[in-house]
Amino acid sequence: MKTLYVIHHSPWSERARWALxxxxxxxxxxxxxxxxxxxxxxxxxxxxxxxxxxxxxxxxGTTVQGSLAIAEHADQRGSRPTLFPPGKAAEIKTLxxxxxxCLNAARERFVRDLLNDRDAQLESLPSLLRxxxxxxxxxxxxxxxxxxxxxxxxxxxxxRIRAGLERVRDLVGKKKYVLGEFSFADILCASVVQxxxxxxxKWLVLPPATRRLWTDTSVAKDYADIVSWRxxxxxxxxxxxxxxxxx
Ligand SMILES: N[C@@H](CCC(=O)N[C@@H](CS)C(=O)NCC(=O)O)C(=O)O
Numbered sequence: 037m038k039t040l041y042v043i044h045h046s047p048w049s050e051r052a053r054w055a056l057x058x059x060x061x062x063x064x065x066x067x068x069x070x071x072x073x074x075x076x077x078x079x080x081x082x083x084x085x086x087x088x089x090x091x092x093x094x095x096x097g098t099t100v101q102g103s104l105a106i107a108e109h110a111d112q113r114g115s116r117p118t119l120f121p122p123g124k125a126a127e128i129k130t131l132x133x134x135x136x137x138c139l140n141a142a143r144e145r146f147v148r149d150l151l152n153d154r155d156a157q158l159e160s161l162p163s164l165l166r167x168x169x170x171x172x173x174x175x176x177x178x179x180x181x182x183x184x185x186x187x188x189x190x191x192x193x194x195x196r197i198r199a200g201l202e203r204v205r206d207l208v209g210k211k212k213y214v215l216g217e218f219s220f221a222d223i224l225c226a227s228v229v230q231x232x233x234x235x236x237x238k239w240l241v242l243p244p245a246t247r248r249l250w251t252d253t254s255v256a257k258d259y260a261d262i263v264s265w266r267x268x269x270x271x272x273x274x275x276x277x278x279x280x281x282x283x
Contacts, residue, residue, distance in 0.1 A: 059114020
């Protein structure tokens with residue numbers, strides 16, 4: 037059985053989950069807890085650089101790190117329609133690279149806001165840890181760790197997120213699909229929308245304070261057209277396997 041290590045609410049993790057679900061590949065999800073899980077994550081990935089989730093560990097022990105690599109891996113093993121149409125892999129890779137700036141900015145905003153939100157801090161811990169004394173403090177230490185790991189200090193967060201959303205608008209326009217048929221490019225664009233307007237619990241269950249931290253209504257209202265597009269693409273292509281909240 038495959039194991040997908042995730043941060044359940046992270047847009048990167050949702051991309052990997054969607055690719056595996058699309059190809060109907062069986063897997064179990066395990067929640068990664070920043071700082072607490074750092075050592076075991078490093079051990080699993082044997083990473084020289086940053087160890088991050090999503091991380092897929094295949095039944096034979098093969099590890100695949102990162103949402104793009106996991107989607108490619110799923111595509112090679114699955115028998116459902118490809119997520120990488122012939123001749124489009126390079127275009128999808130460019131899109132993936134370009135969207136990193138937007139998702140990094142959204143992570144910076146999430147981590148910044150998490151430091152001041154006790155409910156969301158508790159939601160970020162597995163239920164066992166949540167009951168311990170100093171639980172919120174542990175979550176804050178974990179949050180500071182993620183902040184330093186990703187150098188969450190540069191640039192205007194809003195502008196970087198809006199740039200990603202503008203790009204999605206250019207790509208989607210009035211089209212149904214970015215590349216003329218459903219592909220990983222659509223999953224990438226949907227993950228950008230997730231940074232300001234998380235998709236309904238029908239597909240991805242987010243605890244309330246976590247959902248609040250991912251929501252930016254003032255930006256989302258400027259992009260209502262692509263939020264609607266995202267809702268349609270989920271309705272049409274995201275298998276409805278509501279994942280459980282952490283813990
Ligand atoms: N480019 C990677 C980025 C993954 C990433 O940044 N993951 C963050 C998600 S917030 C992470 O693992 N954070 C937890 C940690 O570093 O402990 C991908 O596509 O998967």
